[in-house]
Amino acid sequence: MKKRSPVFNFLVIILELAVLAGCAYLLIQNILIFKTxxxxxxxxxxxxxxxxxLVGINLATRLVKWWYRQRGYSRRRGVKNFVFGVENIRKLLLVALGIFTFFSLLGVEFSSLFTSLSIVAAAIAIISKEFVNDLIVGMYYSFSDTFEAGDYVKFHGYKGRVVDIGLLKVKIMNDNDDLVILPNGKVYSEEIINYTRRDVRLMSIDFEMDIKLVRQIDALEKELINAVSEYAEHIEPRSYNLKIREVKKDLLELKFQYRLIQEASEVRQKIKRSTVRAVFSYVTTHQQQPEA
Structure with missing residues (x-):
């Protein structure tokens, strides 16, 4: 969500209060602006x-957010999701308000409108199960701490950082800066890996290597450490670890891990990008030049 300046927010609140007071006055005094x-x-x-x-819903939304921050809940995990959840409820209320207002202007009675919309909603729920499922899942994730905006996750085969949790879609930004938009139902139906919930300083690089090229794991680990030695000042000296994830017929699945001394998003991304290139450059070179 785009962050607006405090001055802009203050002016919007003043405008909304003016509209609220003016419309409330017209209703109470039964004053007509247009006589046609x-x-x-x-x-x-x-x-x-x-x-x-409309103004009441917007002001109530701001009040809930302000109360949440004043109570100190904003320091807890899930605060971003709570904000998304409040915004999603606001959108639903505004859509419902717009529909009822539109039909009211056409002269449809409220009781008839409510009955008709209930029937239509039931029909839509039966026909569009995926839509309803995405809506329910979106509300669930909006108030849960399974993942939140800013978390680095993997679901439905995609890795990236969560940027938005909507009523129907979840948006993530992958490592290539591509925006991936996934239906909430697909996210819910498959396993979710939240890499941020672990130690944020722990970095992992997965790769495969021909089993014939790996003479000794310890020797390979030392060479990989040398490959990233130019970033040693940012990495804890004793945190390097090369793990064997799986042994296949012709390949070894390996995981090279290390822990950063200090978490900094820009430095973290720079080191990870450079480290990945260094590691795979090493692997590619050795695969092209196998030992006799």
Missing amino acids: ETITESNQRTLALFFVL
Whole structure:
């Protein structure tokens, strides 16, 4: 979500309060702005009530967020998700308000409208199960701490950093800076790996190597450490570790790990990118020149 300046937010609140006070005054005093046949008294009252509820929903949303921060909950994990959840509820309320206002302006009675919309909603739920499923899952993730905006995750075969949790979609930015948009239902139906929930300073690089080229694991580990030696000042000296994940017929699946001395997102990405290139350059070179 784009962060706005405090001055802009203050001006918006002042404008909303002015609209709220003006529309409430018109409703209480039963004042008509337009006295024409096309815009009836009922329509004017409906529009005034629409703006009162619209501003009321927006102000209530801001109040809940402010209360959440004042209570100190913003320091807990999941605060970003809570903000997404509040925003998602606000969107649902505004959509419902817009629909009821539109039909009210057409002269449809509230009781008939509610019954009709209930039937339509039930029909949509039966026909569009995936839509309803995505909606429910979106609300669930909005208030859970399974993952939150900024977490580095893997789901449905995609790795990236979560940038948005919407009502129907989850957006992640992968390592190539591509925006991947996934339906909430697909995210929920498969396993989720949240790399951020572990030690954020721990870095891992997975690769495969021809089993014939690996004479000694310790020797390979030393050579990989030498390959990233130019970044030694950013890495804990005793944190290097080369693990064998799986032994296959012709290949070894390996994981090279190390821990950063200090977490810094820009430095972290730079070291990871350079380290990946150094490690795979080493692996490629040795695979092209196998020992006799």
